[in-house]
Amino acid sequence: MKLYGSFGSPFTRRVGTTLSLYKLDYEHLALRASIPEELEQLKKLNPLGRVPALETDDGMALADSATILDYLDRLVGSDRALTPSTGEARTQMLNIIGIAAGAVEKSVSCYYEEGINAKRPAEKVYRPWVDKMYEQTKDGVEAMESMVIGPWVMGNKISQADVSFVCFWDFIIKHRPVTAPRLNCPKLEEISQKANLMIEFSSTIPS
Ligand SMILES: N[C@@H](CCC(=O)N[C@@H](CS)C(=O)NCC(=O)O)C(=O)O
Incomplete structure (x- = not known):
């Protein structure tokens, strides 16, 4: 592959x-x-x-x-898959991951608006829209934080919710300017730290 x-x-x-x-x-x-x-x-x-x-x-x-x-x-196969293959557990996990994906999509959009990766000249940035996207990201990660059962997102077992949350959270934190509303998500931080000690996560940390 x-x-x-x-x-x-x-x-x-x-x-x-x-x-x-x-x-x-x-x-x-x-x-x-x-x-x-x-x-x-x-x-x-x-x-x-x-x-x-x-x-x-x-x-x-x-x-x-x-x-x-x-x-x-x-x-x-379903025994090893990190997402349940059927039933309510699948719907629940996809729903949680969908909200997390929405939060990081907004963060990616901000990344293309401001800073060294901006696709638009600074004077063409429409501030109210960018500020709204920082707020949407904040609302999204706060929802993610409230969904964590612990010790992993969905309870005792690592799942795709953890993989997605960690990859998304790490991106959001790395690219969030200090001027954006602050994010306070201790549970997400803890899961990220724990996961990033694993080789599967540490080997994909971007430089
Ligand atoms: N929904 C897509 C989103 C992919 C996405 O946003 N990729 C970004 C990089 S993070 C990209 O390729 N951006 C360039 C573009 O959209 O032209 C997925 O889950 O794969």
């Missing part, structure tokens, strides 16, 4: 971490959508030219991390 995208992308990182937790071999190609030649290569796998993308061993091209995770879960 080939995973396309750098671990600077929280969506790519959650796929890379899941591949390692599943002990699946893969080649990592850290293509960046911001480099025209690399974007062309990416578009062959994902028409939108976004990361992550996964090329399976039988030549299938998968785009979008949720779809890729669903594929990996099927590959390892």
Whole structure:
């Protein structure tokens, strides 16, 4: 299998971490959508030219991390999958992860608005919209914090909720400017610290 995208992308990182937790071999190609030649290569796998993308061993091209995770879960089977394969437990976990994905999407949008990765000149930034997105991220992570049962997100066992929460939380914290409303999420911090001691997480921490 080939995973396309750098671990600077929280969506790519959650796929890379899941591949390692599943002990699946893969080649990592850290293509960046911001480099025209690399974007062309990416578009062959994902028409939108976004990361992550996964090329399976039988030549299938998968785009979008949720779809890729669903594929990996099927590959390892329901006994090893980090997301329950059926029932209310599955719906609950997907719901929690969906809220977390919404929070990090807003953070990624802010990342493209301000700072060294901004796609827009500073004078063209519409402040009220960016401020709203910082607020939405805050509301999202506060919801994530309130959902933690402990010691892991869903209780005693590590699950995809932990993989996604850690990859998303780490991105949000790393890129949040000091001017944005403060985030106070001790449970998320604790889970992140604990998870990042594991090789599957530490090997995907972006430099
Ligand atoms: N819903 C997608 C989101 C992927 C995404 O937002 N990727 C970003 C990097 S974090 C990207 O490729 N951005 C470049 C672009 O959208 O043009 C997923 O879960 O894979």
